[in-house]
Amino acid sequence: MLDLPTVKKQLHIDDDDTSEDLLITGYLAAAKRAAVNHVNRCVYWDEAERPQDPALVPDDAIDAGEDIQLAVLLLVGHYYKNREAVSEANQSQIPLGVNHLLNPYRIINL
DSSP, X not given: OXXXXXXXXXXXXXXXXXXXXXXXXXXXXXXXXXXXXXXTSOEESSGGGSOSSGGGSOTTOEEOOHHHHHHHHHHHHHHHHOOSXXXXXXXXXXXXXXXXXXXXXXXXXX
């Protein structure tokens, strides 16, 4: 489950340090959107998000399994560490593992 305490553990931040919770929550939301955009399909992050009526669930929808959740954690870590825009003087690419974790779930429209 991707919640604030889990993300803070990934970032090596103590649970009682709340000074950057709002920032981290924003990074988590952005990382989730990036993962959804990359796989190009509906992702349900927990059972509560999934509609009760199966007819309302898109055919290509998936649950955020361990691979997708790990990719999001890697992205949050990247966003947290690299808070400024990337330039030639300071190049920092998205972690390679993110693509490896998300690509098997990706739908490419032709």
